[in-house]
Amino acid sequence: MNKIITILAVATIITGCSSKEPLSREERYQNSPIPESSRTMQEIYDNHSGAKVNAENTQILRRSATWAELSNDPYTLNNTGRADFRKLPNPKLYIYFAPSLTKEDRMPRPGWMSEFNMYSKPEYALPGEVSLEAGR
Template sequence: MHSNWINKLLLAAVVTVLAGCTTSKEQLMPHGDRSMQDIWHQQTGEGGSGQVARRQLLDARQSLRRPLEETDRQAALSEQTRYTRTAANEIRRQFQRLPNPDLVMYVFPHLTGTDPVPVPGYSTVFPLYQRIQYAMPGERTEAY
């Protein structure tokens, strides 16, 4: 019983393979009289009706064009500079410096050294953080 099922499956596979081999390429995909290069030239506009369509498209574009005036040129230039990417503005935009407040410290008069030498009182300014800290992209940098 089990071998009968396998024999039928094997017979169906052999018949399918033999039926596939009997089809000819020309019957399945007729070639025609045009070469691939002829089809390419026609579709890219290098001959035939493609060239006419290309010329019509260029004429339509030319009729829609108008010269830019000086105000339009200046507006376009300023608009483009806002979106121009440079290394400096990319770093500033993505990695903003975190605030590093200055601290003012008063040093009281004191004695210093092996021979006690008097030092007058003075004020000094130093940053809160030793290094410059940067925010990660997307991290909040405004005041809380």
């Protein structure tokens, strides 16, 4: 009974996935939500800009830069949104090994202490995750 249900399900899926012939170019454009236009993109651009612009007769209005524009520092002008990645704290963990005896010789081993960082490498916060005043 399960085999029959499986075969019917597979047959239904296969017939559902089949498609008809591809549409011709005319049929695609006939059913397209975007209407066809006889104007080119250049004509649309020229009409939108207000006047027909000839490539060889282009007139550009030019003016000299003002003192305020000349005095701008280009570095700060272009880098106003610099990201400030802050280094996250990487606390040191301490471990104490108590005095013991070695397994081979049964010799006393003194107690000792070691330290290591919690994270294996430095971690950095994304801009805005940590207050800029926190690390200063």
